[in-house]
Amino acid sequence: xxxxxxxxxxxxxxxxxxxxxxxxxxxxxxxxxxxxxxxxxxxxxxxxxxxxxxxxxxxxxxxxxxxxxxxxxxxxxxxxxxxxxxxxxxxxxxxxxxxxxxxxxxxxxxxxxxxxxxxxxxxxxxxxxxxxxxxxxxxxxxxxxxxxxxxxxxxxxxxxxxxxxxxxxxxxxxxxxxxxxxxxxxxxxxxxx
Amino acid sequence: xxxxxxxxxxxxxxxxxxxxxxxxxxxxxxxxxxxxxxxxxxxxxxxxxxxxxxxxxxxxxxxxxxxxxxxxxxxxxxxxxxxxxxxxxxxxxxxxxxxxxxxxxxxxxxxxxxxxxxxxxxxxxxxxxxxxxxxxxxxxxxxxxxxxxxxxxxxxxxxxxx
Numbered sequence: 001x002x003x004x005x006x007x008x009x010x011x012x013x014x015x016x017x018x019x020x021x022x023x024x025x026x027x028x029x030x031x032x033x034x035x036x037x038x039x040x041x042x043x044x045x046x047x048x049x050x051x052x053x054x055x056x057x058x059x060x061x062x063x064x065x066x067x068x069x070x071x072x073x074x075x076x077x078x079x080x081x082x083x084x085x086x087x088x089x090x091x092x093x094x095x096x097x098x099x100x101x102x103x104x105x106x107x108x109x110x111x112x113x114x115x116x117x118x119x120x121x122x123x124x125x126x127x128x129x130x131x132x133x134x135x136x137x138x139x140x141x142x143x144x145x146x147x148x149x150x151x152x153x154x155x156x157x158x159x160x161x162x163x164x165x166x167x168x169x170x171x172x173x174x175x176x177x178x179x180x181x182x183x184x185x186x187x188x189x190x191x192x193x
Numbered sequence: 194x195x196x197x198x199x200x201x202x203x204x205x206x207x208x209x210x211x212x213x214x215x216x217x218x219x220x221x222x223x224x225x226x227x228x229x230x231x232x233x234x235x236x237x238x239x240x241x242x243x244x245x246x247x248x249x250x251x252x253x254x255x256x257x258x259x260x261x262x263x264x265x266x267x268x269x270x271x272x273x274x275x276x277x278x279x280x281x282x283x284x285x286x287x288x289x290x291x292x293x294x295x296x297x298x299x300x301x302x303x304x305x306x307x308x309x310x311x312x313x314x315x316x317x318x319x320x321x322x323x324x325x326x327x328x329x330x331x332x333x334x335x336x337x338x339x340x341x342x343x344x345x346x347x348x349x350x351x352x353x354x355x
Contacts, residue, residue, distance in 0.1 A: 019280060026276040031268070038269040047269060052279045059283055128265075135266045153228065154263055160230070179224050186259045193258035 007071035015062045039151045040083045076166045138188040146181035214242040
């Protein structure tokens, strides 16, 4: 049984109101969904909150779910829409979001929850932390579609075709989005590589 | 296919005649090479060209290294009990939504309307009664005043007759 077949089977059980199946579905995809959201919005607490809303949306949409596309494509589409709405909400409270961005950059609030099993000396940790903040900020400042394309391509390893479905555009548009995003990142991260 | 020389990558390169790719073509394919979307033959050509080209080699290395650096960002680990909390939130929202059903909204609106109506009627009746009492009191007062005048006139009349 492939991963997608397992997801579809679970989703069909969720459709019938099976909460255990829903819990299993969350456990299978929580890391990916939280990861995508965190990379896009930067705040660890808000990433979990938004991820919860994504899964609740999945549960509510279960009745309308048809296993025509790959489950993860559908899940990432919901996630992408949730991130887009969050950015719209933030743009209405521009000062707030700027504060959050600078706070997370300066205080390093999400660091405590980041996966890092390496043991490195403190000065190196500071350098690495600075680099991570720089990367995260550079990604967050990309235009919406470019940001999602980079996250899905680089961190989730999605093929262009799947990214195109999530973003509702053509494969060549995805290629163009990725190229423009890479050019921007190259400029923004100059001196880091 | 003969290795002619060592180059920028330190690996032997293909003969110039075999490698037909030019710099413009090569730089157009940076993204495809990075994402593994070139077919094996084209990938070989690409590698051969970049390895031997003084302008493409540093550009390709910078492009590749930048992409590697981006991937250094660690991922966020979901906190313990995330799934459980999500389910709890789902239940809470479902409960809230139950009370927000149209039936309950209509019932609340109707109850409010009835309370407002009954209160209005009661206040109106109260005001009406108060007004009636005030009118009656005023009329009584007038009557008493008239009585006093009659009595006074009667007494005056008696005095003149005497």
